[in-house]
Amino acid sequence: MAKNVLIIGAGGVAQVVAHKLAQNAGEFGKLHIASRTVSKAEKIITSIRDKGHQVEFAAHPLDAMDAGAVAALIRRIDAHIVINVGSAFVNMTVLQGCIDAGAAYIDTAIHEDPAKVCETPPWYGNYEWKRREAVEKAGITAILGAGFDPGVVNAYARLAEDEYFDKVESIDIVDINAGSHGRWFATNFDPEINFREFTGTVYSWQGGEWRQNKMFEVGREWDLPVVGKRTAYLSGHDEVHSLSARYKDADVRFWMGFGEHYINVFTVLQNLGLLSEQPVKTAEGLEVVPLKLVKAVLPDPASLAPDYEGKTCIGDLVKGTQNGQPGEVFIYNVADHKDAYNEVGSQGISYTAGVPPVAAAILVARGTWDVKRMANVEDLPARPFLELLGDLGLPTRVIDATGDHPI
Amino acid sequence: MAKNVLIIGAGGVAQVVAHKLAQNAGEFGKLHIASRTVSKAEKIITSIRDKGHQVEFAAHPLDAMDAGAVAALIRRIDAHIVINVGSAFVNMTVLQGCIDAGAAYIDTAIHEDPAKVCETPPWYGNYEWKRREAVEKAGITAILGAGFDPGVVNAYARLAEDEYFDKVESIDIVDINAGSHGRWFATNFDPEINFREFTGTVYSWQGGEWRQNKMFEVGREWDLPVVGKRTAYLSGHDEVHSLSARYKDADVRFWMGFGEHYINVFTVLQNLGLLSEQPVKTAEGLEVVPLKLVKAVLPDPASLAPDYEGKTCIGDLVKGTQNGQPGEVFIYNVADHKDAYNEVGSQGISYTAGVPPVAAAILVARGTWDVKRMANVEDLPARPFLELLGDLGLPTRVIDATGDHPI
Numbered sequence: 001m002a003k004n005v006l007i008i009g010a011g012g013v014a015q016v017v018a019h020k021l022a023q024n025a026g027e028f029g030k031l032h033i034a035s036r037t038v039s040k041a042e043k044i045i046t047s048i049r050d051k052g053h054q055v056e057f058a059a060h061p062l063d064a065m066d067a068g069a070v071a072a073l074i075r076r077i078d079a080h081i082v083i084n085v086g087s088a089f090v091n092m093t094v095l096q097g098c099i100d101a102g103a104a105y106i107d108t109a110i111h112e113d114p115a116k117v118c119e120t121p122p123w124y125g126n127y128e129w130k131r132r133e134a135v136e137k138a139g140i141t142a143i144l145g146a147g148f149d150p151g152v153v154n155a156y157a158r159l160a161e162d163e164y165f166d167k168v169e170s171i172d173i174v175d176i177n178a179g180s181h182g183r184w185f186a187t188n189f190d191p192e193i194n195f196r197e198f199t200g201t202v203y204s205w206q207g208g209e210w211r212q213n214k215m216f217e218v219g220r221e222w223d224l225p226v227v228g229k230r231t232a233y234l235s236g237h238d239e240v241h242s243l244s245a246r247y248k249d250a251d252v253r254f255w256m257g258f259g260e261h262y263i264n265v266f267t268v269l270q271n272l273g274l275l276s277e278q279p280v281k282t283a284e285g286l287e288v289v290p291l292k293l294v295k296a297v298l299p300d301p302a303s304l305a306p307d308y309e310g311k312t313c314i315g316d317l318v319k320g321t322q323n324g325q326p327g328e329v330f331i332y333n334v335a336d337h338k339d340a341y342n343e344v345g346s347q348g349i350s351y352t353a354g355v356p357p358v359a360a361a362i363l364v365a366r367g368t369w370d371v372k373r374m375a376n377v378e379d380l381p382a383r384p385f386l387e388l389l390g391d392l393g394l395p396t397r398v399i400d401a402t403g404d405h406p407i
Numbered sequence: 408m409a410k411n412v413l414i415i416g417a418g419g420v421a422q423v424v425a426h427k428l429a430q431n432a433g434e435f436g437k438l439h440i441a442s443r444t445v446s447k448a449e450k451i452i453t454s455i456r457d458k459g460h461q462v463e464f465a466a467h468p469l470d471a472m473d474a475g476a477v478a479a480l481i482r483r484i485d486a487h488i489v490i491n492v493g494s495a496f497v498n499m500t501v502l503q504g505c506i507d508a509g510a511a512y513i514d515t516a517i518h519e520d521p522a523k524v525c526e527t528p529p530w531y532g533n534y535e536w537k538r539r540e541a542v543e544k545a546g547i548t549a550i551l552g553a554g555f556d557p558g559v560v561n562a563y564a565r566l567a568e569d570e571y572f573d574k575v576e577s578i579d580i581v582d583i584n585a586g587s588h589g590r591w592f593a594t595n596f597d598p599e600i601n602f603r604e605f606t607g608t609v610y611s612w613q614g615g616e617w618r619q620n621k622m623f624e625v626g627r628e629w630d631l632p633v634v635g636k637r638t639a640y641l642s643g644h645d646e647v648h649s650l651s652a653r654y655k656d657a658d659v660r661f662w663m664g665f666g667e668h669y670i671n672v673f674t675v676l677q678n679l680g681l682l683s684e685q686p687v688k689t690a691e692g693l694e695v696v697p698l699k700l701v702k703a704v705l706p707d708p709a710s711l712a713p714d715y716e717g718k719t720c721i722g723d724l725v726k727g728t729q730n731g732q733p734g735e736v737f738i739y740n741v742a743d744h745k746d747a748y749n750e751v752g753s754q755g756i757s758y759t760a761g762v763p764p765v766a767a768a769i770l771v772a773r774g775t776w777d778v779k780r781m782a783n784v785e786d787l788p789a790r791p792f793l794e795l796l797g798d799l800g801l802p803t804r805v806i807d808a809t810g811d812h813p814i
Contacts, residue, residue, distance in 0.1 A: 184678045268675040271591045273704040282703045288695050290704060296689045297680040297697060 002029035003365045006079035006103070008064050008094055009086035010035035011190065012302040012346050013108065013147070015044050016354025017083055018057070019344035020392060022048045025055040027362045032077050034062035035086075047345050064090035070097025079103050081364055083357045088112040088193050092127055099131065099138045104364050106357050108147030110238040112196065115277065121203050121210050122241040128374070135374040142374040146360040148333075148352040149175055149254075149314055150239035152394065154377035155385050156316040156331040157243055159407070162382060164329050164400070165320030168250045171243055172317040176257035178227035179310030179337045179348060185265050186299040188349040192291055195275045198266065202236045205244035205252040216263055220255065225397070225404065226334045227313040232257040242376040250320075269294060301350070308337035308347040330399040331407070333389075343393065352394060359388045383407075409436035410772045413486035413510070415471050415501055416493035417442035418597065419709040419753050420515065420554070422451050423761025424490055425464070426751035427799060429455045432462040434769045439484050441469035442493075454752050471497035477504025486510050488771055490764045495519040495600050499534055506538065506545045511771050513764050515554030517645040519603065522684065528610050528617050529648040535781070542781040549781040553767040555740075555759040556582055556661075556721055557646035559801065561784035562792050563723040563738040564650055566814070569789060571736050571807070572727030575657045578650055579724040583664035585634035586717030586744045586755060590706055592672050595756040598702040602682045605673065609643045612651035612659040623670055627662065632804070632811065633741045634720040639664040649783040657727075676701060708757070715744035715754040737806040738814070740796075750800065759801065766795045790814075 005028050007017050014033065021031050035041040041059035048057060058077070063069050064086045074082065074097060084094045084107040091111035098105040111127040113119075119126050128144050135142045145151055153173045161168055177188065187194040202213040218234035232255035243252045258266075269275050274294055279287040315332025333352070340351035360377075363369035368384050377385070386396045386407055396407045412435050414424050421440065428438050442448040448466035455464060465484070470476050471493045481489065481504060491501045491514040498518035505512040518534040520526075526533050535551050542549045552558055560580045568575055584595065594601040609620040625641035639662035650659045665673075676682050681701055686694040722739025740759070747758035767784075770776035775791050784792070793803045793814055803814045 185675075264671065265675050265679070268592075268672050269679075272672070272676075272701070274681070274701070276704075280700070280703045282696075282699045284699060286693075286695065286699070288693065288700050288703070289689075290700060292689045292691060292693070293687070293695050293697060293700050294679070294681070296687045296695070297683075 003080035004029040004078055005031050005081045005083060005361060006074060006077065007033040008035075008062065008070070008082060008084045008090070010037065010040035010044055011085070012305070012350035013085045013354040015047065015302070016344050016346045016350050017085055017358055018044045018048055019051065020355055020358040021361070022051075022053040022055050022057065024358065024362060024392075025053070027365050029080070030077070031055060031057045032060060032079060033057065034060040034064070034073060036061070036063060065093050067093040067096035067100065070094050071101040074098065074101035074103045081106065081361050083361055085354065085357065087190070089114050095128065095131055095142060098140060098142065099134050102138060102140060104140055104370065105142040106146050106360050106364070107144060108151060108353055108357050109145065109193075110150075110241070112193070122245065123238060124241050124376070132374045136372070139372050141364055141370050141372055143360050143364070143369065143380070144374065144376050145238050145242065146357045146377055148356055149173060149237065150242065151356045151377050152333065152352075152386070152389065153314065153316050154239050154243060155382040156396070157247070157318060158378040158382040159331060159386060160316065160318035160320065160329055164318070164327065165322050168247050168318060168320040170251040170253075170319045171247060172253050172255060173237070173239065173315075174222050174224065174232055174255045174257070174317065175314045176222070176224055176227050176230045176232060177312045177349060178230065179308055179312060181304040181347070182307045183299050183304065185261070186301065186304055188301055188304070188347070190301065191295040191298045195266070195269070195291060195294070196277070197236065199270060199275045200236065202234055203240065204234055204254070205240055207251070208249065216258070222255070224313045224315070225332065225399070226311055230257045243378060246378050302346070305341045305345060305347040305350070308341060311336050312348050312352060314352065327401065331396060332399075333394050333396055335394065355392050355394050356389060359385055359392055362388060410487035411436040411485055412438050412488045412490060412768060413481060413484065414440040415442075415469065415477070415489060415491045415497070417444065417447035417451055418492070419712070419757035420492045420761040422454065422709070423751050423753045423757050424492055424765055425451045425455055426458065427762055427765040428768070429458075429460040429462050429464065431765065431769060431799075432460070434772050436487070437484070438462060438464045439467060439486060440464065441467040441471070441480060443468070443470060472500050474500040474503035474507065477501050478508040481505065481508035481510045488513065488768050490768055492761065492764065494597070496521050502535065502538055502549060505547060505549065506541050509545060509547060511547055511777065512549040513553050513767050513771070514551060515558060515760055515764050516552065516600075517648070519600070529652065530645060531648050531783070539781045543779070546779050548771055548777050548779055550767050550771070550776065550787070551781065551783050552645050552649065553764045553784055555763055556580060556644065557649065558763045558784050559740065559793070559796065560721065560723050561646050561650060562789040563803070564654070564725060565785040565789040566738060566793060567723065567725035567727065567736055571725070571734065572729050575654050575725060575727040577658040577660075577726045578654060579660050579662060580644070580646065580722075581629050581631065581639055581662045581664070581724065582721045583629070583631055583634050583637045583639060584719045584756060585637065586715055586719060588711040588754070589714045590711065592668070593706040593708065593711055595708055595711070595754070597708065598705045599698055602673070602676070602698060602701070603684070604643065606677060606682045607643065609641055610647065611641055611661070612647055614658070615655065623665070629662070631720045631722070632739065632806070633718055637664045650785060653785050709753070712748045712752060712754040712757070715748060718743050719755050719759060721759065734808065738803060739806075740801050740803055742801065762799050762801050763796060766792055766799055769795060
């Protein structure tokens with residue numbers, strides 16, 4: 001039986017998910033999209049119609065913070081797979097709705113509590129993993145962090161484990177956006193989520209324990225395919241928290257590329273207290289969360305797409321040993337902002353985040369990944385996922401002892 | 408009869424005014440201070456008691472945006488002189504209260520409309536000067552802009568006219584704060600007023616007409632006494648608007664010194680739209696004026712005083728001819744942040760702004776400046792004002808053909 005899919009969220013990533021679902025409509029039953037603001041969901045459907053897709057696609061209003069409302073919608077439209085690309089604050093309620101209504105759950109980023117910045121590790125352990133038993137009991141599949149990073153980079157680590165090393169010693173994930181949006185300043189994702197990633201403590205897993213650093217404290221120059229020499233900084237990121245559980249004896253680090261301009265703006269905003277999620281009171285007595293105002297004055301990330309040019313390079317440098325012989329492999333993807341816009345009307349950052357959950361949904365629909373339990377991407381077979389991603393527009397390449405080649 | 412004085416406002420400048428009035432209590436009758444938040448006024452009185460002053464000083468709650476309330480308070484306490492050092496938004500209502508109740512009016516900065524940034528010139532012509540006739544009819548004295556800049560620098564220009572030149576050709580006012588408050592970033596005045604000075608068009612009077620520039624567009628290195636070589640930028644400022652009326656044939660420019668760090672923070676905030684006085688709506692539907700939030704997160708300027716070190720140098724470079732012979736004179740003051748704090752508990756910027764209106768009040772009380780009309784400082788005899796300021800802690804020095812010496 002063809003499986004109906006429900007997208008939750010209607011931002012830049014949801015736009016990519018919707019287009020990719022429509023392009024691959026033969027894999028699924030009916031398609032649905034739900035958002036707090038239903039007009040945003042309808043706009044996405046219109047953009048799909050503009051590309052000539054005739055697939056059945058319906059928009060629904062939904063408060064995704066209400067697990068009961070999520071379950072009710074799933075039941076009403078008989079959704080079998082939910083792709084959650086709403087705000088990071090709704091994961092736990094959407095997951096609960098899936099558990100209650102018996103639908104598969106796929107997300108692309110970790111749950112966040114609006115009132116907290118930077119949880120203590122392990123982040124998954126604080127929220128999603130506490131529902132493992134409930135997911136298994138309900139007999140549903142829940143795939144966590146199936147975007148690009150986390151997501152594809154977790155599969156890269158798993159590929160290195162499966163095909164290169166019997167012992168993984170270090171996993172360095174590097175995320176470089178060498179594109180340019182032409183604005184004075186903008187974030188590529190929801191500014192609220194984007195800045196929250198960097199305002200707290202940077203956690204990395206090294207020497208079998210959590211290390212703490214400040215943002216922009218540890219920088220390193222990388223020389224990567226296509227994008228060349230770029231400085232990236234040790235950053236906290238979702239996948240460090242799941243990969244460190246599977247690869248306890250390896251060092252797991254995440255490196256995010258930043259230009260000097262971004263760092264300067266970030267530093268000014270942070271040092272002035274404008275990135276705080278705690279409300280401050282103005283002289284007039286109005287309570288304002290500074291970060292929410294900063295979000296309101298910055299460009300909508302979705303608006304950047306038409307002018308975005310250049311490429312991204314995201315990959316894993318994995319070191320390890322095979323039969324006692326040390327070695328290393330760099331597994332990566334290069335994506336192009338303009339190509340992404342021409343294909344689905346979104347910039348490359350949204351594209352790399354939005355295509356993988358569709359690949360995951362296809363694998364769940366086909367049964368390959370329909371594991372009836374909660375899994376992070378590295379817990380699942382990597383090759384079917386990466387090969388499917390190649391077909392969907394995100395090809396994987398490898399630099400190993402034999403050179404630079406496709407997987 | 409000894410004249411009762413009412414201070415309106417209870418910020419850093421009001422603190423200086425209150426202390427200087429208490430130090431010179433013999434010149435006046437009873438002293439009063441009024442503020443929207445009466446506890447702030449009471450705190451200032453407490454700081455005066457702590458310095459051992461036994462003078463009669465009373466605090467009153469007042470909404471200075473209500474001209475009727477201002478007039479009622481003036482009548483109730485029989486105030487003869489009002490020193491308005493409240494927010495720049497209350498000038499017109501306080502002036503109206505003085506006109507209605509028959510008290511002398513002294514302020515230190517131009518009126519501002521909360522909804523506008525950077526009026527078209529001449530600023531005084533848009534508000535205060537429209538009340539000239541009403542002031543004359545009421546038979547009261549109204550002295551506008553009697554702080555340091557505007558204020559003392561206007562008297563410097565008048566001194567150059569009176570004692571150096573029969574024809575003034577240019578007046579360049581230079582304001583350098585070479586002090587350090589030790590914070591990552593702070594403004595020396597109310598951030599709302601401070602930033603509003605620099606977000607709009609920079610007006611200067613050159614070649615007999617208004618010239619427009621952007622902030623930080625025109626910079627120039629100055630080499631000044633005590634503070635040395637400093638870069639200052641062409642800025643809009645109150646006194647350019649009154650001096651250009653008296654010195655129509657001269658160029659009148661205002662130069663404000665800024666360090667690179669200040670300019671960087673300002674540029675980030677402005678380019679992001681965070682210095683706007685127009686409300687923006689957050690995703691949650693809350694209407695917020697960005698500038699008011701920025702004010703709320705920045706340090707209270709009054710809190711900087713204890714750690715403030717270093718000196719300010721503010722002066723006028725005046726060029727002109729005397730009997731056809733060209734010449735120039737630099738008339739200036741150097742003030743010390745630490746000395747100001749030790750004397751009155753405020754930093755040097757508040758000190759230089761707060762002492763001059765007290766000198767003006769003394770001259771009104773003595774009759775020297777009790778002119779029964781509206782006047783800017785350059786319309787009044789300069790020497791009595793500058794000599795009195797020397798006694799009150801703000802000595803004037805001159806660099807002319809004979810060297811660097813006191814006036």
